Amino acid sequence: MPFENLIVEVADGVATVTVNRPKQLNALDRKTLEELSAAIDQIGRDRAVRALVITGAGDKAFVAGADIAAMSRLGAAEARDFAALGHRVFAQLEALPVVTIAAVNGFALGGGCELTLACDLVYASERARFGQPEVNLGLVPGFGGTQRLTRRVGPMRAKELVLTGDMVDAATAKAMGLCLEVVAPEKLLEHARGKARTVASRGPVAVATAKRLIQQGADLSLAEANGLERQGFAGLFGGEDAKEGMRAFLEKRPPRWKGI
Numbered sequence: 001m002p003f004e005n006l007i008v009e010v011a012d013g014v015a016t017v018t019v020n021r022p023k024q025l026n027a028l029d030r031k032t033l034e035e036l037s038a039a040i041d042q043i044g045r046d047r048a049v050r051a052l053v054i055t056g057a058g059d060k061a062f063v064a065g066a067d068i069a070a071m072s073r074l075g076a077a078e079a080r081d082f083a084a085l086g087h088r089v090f091a092q093l094e095a096l097p098v099v100t101i102a103a104v105n106g107f108a109l110g111g112g113c114e115l116t117l118a119c120d121l122v123y124a125s126e127r128a129r130f131g132q133p134e135v136n137l138g139l140v141p142g143f144g145g146t147q148r149l150t151r152r153v154g155p156m157r158a159k160e161l162v163l164t165g166d167m168v169d170a171a172t173a174k175a176m177g178l179c180l181e182v183v184a185p186e187k188l189l190e191h192a193r194g195k196a197r198t199v200a201s202r203g204p205v206a207v208a209t210a211k212r213l214i215q216q217g218a219d220l221s222l223a224e225a226n227g228l229e230r231q232g233f234a235g236l237f238g239g240e241d242a243k244e245g246m247r248a249f250l251e252k253r254p255p256r257w258k259g260i
């Protein structure tokens with residue numbers, strides 16, 4: 001499907017989605033969010049795609065937030081719809097059975113920072129800047145930032161970012177747990193794709209199950225979450241990939257995954 005504001009490429013089982021509005025620093029307007037939703041659906045249905053990398057076009061921004069010009073024209077009901085759309089897209093990313101990786105090549109502000117929070121893994125270039133500057137606009141984060149950010153970095157760090165609206169550089173973001181590694185700008189995309197290919201080479205049902213268990217378990221008590229893990233673990237023994245993975249180990253050969 002052709003997109004206006006996204007570039008979607010697939011190679012070696014890895015999809016790369018580039019948010020492509022460099023003149024607006026890749027800000028998310030309604031159309032871009034709708035296209036993201038459609039692209040995620042498409043990727044979820046494509047059994048050849050085993051991992052997704054998200055990045056921003058140009059060398060300045062990952063995503064500089066929701067589109068402020070478009071948002072400034074919204075009434076309260078439209079704002080609720082817009083926030084619901086963002087929430088839906090970011091929930092779609094979390095529910096995607098393949099791993100999602102943000103390659104943060106520049107500003108990841110507001111909705112852009114929130115986009116990274118909905119991804120499984122985040123890698124940043126030395127140029128990356130993270131922040132939730134909504135209070136500078138008289139707003140609060142509207143795409144899950146007050147909640148996912150708190151879960152990722154803890155309440156005090158989340159409050160510092162959200163209440164001051166200040167940006168942090170890549171090294172600080174790493175120290176806070178907003179990204180895993182910081183690499184040179186020219187190496188970022190290949191670094192993220194390398195991680196994606198690693199995950200793509202592992203048992204697909206196991207990867208999808210592990211992602212789901214970690215995701216769903218985070219909102220449960222430890223006892224309930226461990227119950228979920230037992231079910232997920234046992235469920236794999238009904239499929240072919242777990243049998244194949246263990247057999248391949250014992251036969252000292254690489255596994256041949258079927259994805260079932």
Ligand code: DAK
Pocket residue numbers: 023024025027064065066067068069079080082083086107109110111112133134137139140141142143
């Ligand atoms: N939206 C639209 N355009 C943007 C943009 C954005 N978020 N960020 C940058 N741009 C545009 C600029 O307007 C400028 O356009 P022209 O003037 O060239 O036409 C162009 O990108 C280049 O930006 P600058 O000239 O400003 O570039 P600088 O290098 O000087 O500064 C900057 C870069 C990233 C520091 C600066 O652009 C900046 O502060 N941008 C805004 C960042 C920001 O505040 N992001 C958070 C957006 S608010 C909700 C739903 C959602 C949300 C909240 C509530 N509900 C419905 C309840 C989410 C909110 C947000 O994400």
